[in-house]
Amino acid sequence: MGLIFWSHLVILSCATLTSSVQIPIQAPTTPPNSKSTMPEIWDFNATPSLNSTNHLIFDTVGSLAQHWTNTRYRNGHTVVPGTVPIGTLLYHGTDQPEVPTEPDWIATDPDHSYVFCRTSSASGNSGCWHLTLVVTRPLRVLYFDGTSAAKMQGGTMDSQDITVWGQVKPEWTWNERKRINDLCEWGRKFGLDGFMRMEMDFEIMLCNFANGVEIVSHLNLDPGKDAHPAGLDLLSLSATYVLQYRSIEAGGWHNTYPGETRVKLDLNRLISFYDTNLFPSLVFARFGQERWKHRLQGLNAVDSKTFQAKLQEVLTQSDDAGSGVDWSTLIHVVVDRYAERLEILHYLLNTTSTAEHVKRVQGHIRSMVVQHILYTYTPSPESTNYSWAVPVYEHCATTHTRYISSSPSLSARLTSSESLILHSIQEVSKEICRVVVGMWARGVELGFDTIPTSPSSSSEKLDPGTATTICQWKERTEALMAWLDWSVWVRCRPECGYEEICYLPTWPFLDGPDWPPLPGPDVDEARTQLSGEGGEEGLHVRPIPKCIRRVEPFGF
Ligand SMILES: *[C@@H]1O[C@H](CO)[C@@H](O)[C@H](O)[C@H]1NC(C)=O
Ligand SMILES: *[C@@H]1O[C@H](CO)[C@@H](O)[C@H](O)[C@H]1NC(C)=O
Ligand SMILES: *[C@@H]1O[C@H](CO)[C@@H](O)[C@H](O)[C@H]1NC(C)=O
Numbered sequence: 001m002g003l004i005f006w007s008h009l010v011i012l013s014c015a016t017l018t019s020s021v022q023i024p025i026q027a028p029t030t031p032p033n034s035k036s037t038m039p040e041i042w043d044f045n046a047t048p049s050l051n052s053t054n055h056l057i058f059d060t061v062g063s064l065a066q067h068w069t070n071t072r073y074r075n076g077h078t079v080v081p082g083t084v085p086i087g088t089l090l091y092h093g094t095d096q097p098e099v100p101t102e103p104d105w106i107a108t109d110p111d112h113s114y115v116f117c118r119t120s121s122a123s124g125n126s127g128c129w130h131l132t133l134v135v136t137r138p139l140r141v142l143y144f145d146g147t148s149a150a151k152m153q154g155g156t157m158d159s160q161d162i163t164v165w166g167q168v169k170p171e172w173t174w175n176e177r178k179r180i181n182d183l184c185e186w187g188r189k190f191g192l193d194g195f196m197r198m199e200m201d202f203e204i205m206l207c208n209f210a211n212g213v214e215i216v217s218h219l220n221l222d223p224g225k226d227a228h229p230a231g232l233d234l235l236s237l238s239a240t241y242v243l244q245y246r247s248i249e250a251g252g253w254h255n256t257y258p259g260e261t262r263v264k265l266d267l268n269r270l271i272s273f274y275d276t277n278l279f280p281s282l283v284f285a286r287f288g289q290e291r292w293k294h295r296l297q298g299l300n301a302v303d304s305k306t307f308q309a310k311l312q313e314v315l316t317q318s319d320d321a322g323s324g325v326d327w328s329t330l331i332h333v334v335v336d337r338y339a340e341r342l343e344i345l346h347y348l349l350n351t352t353s354t355a356e357h358v359k360r361v362q363g364h365i366r367s368m369v370v371q372h373i374l375y376t377y378t379p380s381p382e383s384t385n386y387s388w389a390v391p392v393y394e395h396c397a398t399t400h401t402r403y404i405s406s407s408p409s410l411s412a413r414l415t416s417s418e419s420l421i422l423h424s425i426q427e428v429s430k431e432i433c434r435v436v437v438g439m440w441a442r443g444v445e446l447g448f449d450t451i452p453t454s455p456s457s458s459s460e461k462l463d464p465g466t467a468t469t470i471c472q473w474k475e476r477t478e479a480l481m482a483w484l485d486w487s488v489w490v491r492c493r494p495e496c497g498y499e500e501i502c503y504l505p506t507w508p509f510l511d512g513p514d515w516p517p518l519p520g521p522d523v524d525e526a527r528t529q530l531s532g533e534g535g536e537e538g539l540h541v542r543p544i545p546k547c548i549r550r551v552e553p554f555g556f
Pocket of ligand 3: 042043382383384385386387
């Protein structure tokens with residue numbers, strides 16, 4: 001098990017195979033995120049700009065409210081208004097028999113809130129309190145993506161800090177009471193009822209328990225004698241693990257698209273800190289940093305003001321602003337179309353050692369773009385730049401967005417958030433098609449399509465030129481997958497057994513099966529010990545998926 005090879009560095013090595021010339025990497029052709037007024041350039045050698053964030057916008061927008069990607073990249077970059085529909089149930093666990101009269105936290109899954117259903121130390125062992133609420137009118141909330149409820153330094157809370165305090169406040173990482181009070185106070189002028197965040201599962205910081213929600217039940221529950229242990233005998237430990245596992249399991253229900261759907265996000269009004277036009281100071285802050293390290297601390301005062309103005313704009317914008325395009329579906333159409341096929345392409349390239357394998361690779365690549373290959377296409381190997389294949393490239397790259405971007409009436413209705421998303425889909429599609437169609441065209445010219453199927457081709461070793469081409473294709477596929485960085489490719493390898501799930505460690509259970517036990521009923525106190533300011537280094541280890549048990553015995 002472990003992180004896959006293409007997450008980070010791609011080491012180019014094919015040059016050592018032979019001395020044949022590699023395709024030169026050319027300078028970027030379009031400035032990042034700008035709607036180019038110049039004609040689109042269809043050059044198979046033109047890679048995306050180094051500072052381009054379109055692939056990151058594509059992936060973060062496509063991953064909103066999904067647990068897996070937002071656990072993998074804890075530091076959120078997107079702020080999105082949303083609504084919780086009427087009739088939705090929400091849960092609150094506590095040691096108090098009273099309904100909160102000030103802002104407090106509610107969970108979307110009762111497995112999450114039950115972790116906080118505790119016996120008050122003052123009242124002795126008299127059960128714990130679990131409140132179920134129902135939404136009686138659409139609740140207006142603001143969602144912070146990433147693992148935004150993780151009380152960690154290092155970036156998980158940046159977007160909240162900037163929203164409410166105008167700057168990152170590491171000293172208030174644990175000041176959750178101040179945070180929720182200030183957020184609710186700030187949000188009142190926009191009619192916000194709460195804020196959605198994520199930790200092991202999703203939660204909402206609800207500003208007013210008497211407005212927009214009604215009590216369905218308020219039960220005095222059995223907290224489980226052993227579930228919130230005073231001492232640390234083995235039995236109580238195991239009960240604690242059950243409780244914690246159930247909340248992790250519930251979070252996992254929202255791992256992949258469409259994720260947590262109890263909050264309807266309005267993508268037409270989202271703000272992305274990867275928008276390089278709005279927040280140029282972050283381009284500088286991110287420069288040379290891996291995605292894992294991206295955060296918002298480097299936002300300068302000017303860009304922070306821009307963010308406040310933009311928030312004001314989207315929170316006062318009419319709910320029905322926008323074109324009506326279903327952006328998250330469109331993003332997932334592209335992801336579905338290529339995710340598995342690219343992974344298989346990489347596998348095939350990694351196992352190609354005979355002429356017949358080469359033919360198989362070429363067939364796979366061709367099938368990925370076959371809907372764009374016109375009957376009348378005529379390869380002309382004399383051209384040095386594959387110009388004969390440009391129509392295939394162009395059609396492949398624009399097929400999903402051409403209508404939206406060229407229809408004047410539709411373009412006129414796009415909000416600026418929609419234009420940002422549209423541009424990200426355009427650039428991601430373009431880069432996929434540049435690489436895939438580029439390989440296909442090269443293979444056509446090299447005659448890979450027409451390798452005869454014969455006993456000899458199934459054993460025939462590759463000549464050095466072909467071996468170099470295959471090696472280069474493998475590198476190009478790895479580079480593309482590293483650039484796209486889709487979380488669907490991050491899995492437990494080998495796959496987990498039936499009694500296990502694949503778990504991406506998340507705060508506060510960063511160690512999975514070796515979860516440190518909660519030493520007492522005061523979970524917050526325990527959390528401080530688990531992830532307090534002291535041990536920051538260890539906490540910033542990149543999450544690596546691992547198999548943990550889903551049936552007893554848990555954890556160990
Ligand atoms: C990328 O951003 C850095 C930092 O702002 C800048 O120095 C560099 O020139 C930019 N590179 C490109 C290709 O735009
Ligand atoms: C590629 O092939 C090598 C050698 O067969 C193997 O060890 C490696 O796991 C393969 N990589 C992938 C991603 O399949
Ligand atoms: C590709 O080469 C052809 C001639 O072979 C030339 O007419 C065309 O302008 C070139 N295209 C690019 C993008 O360089």
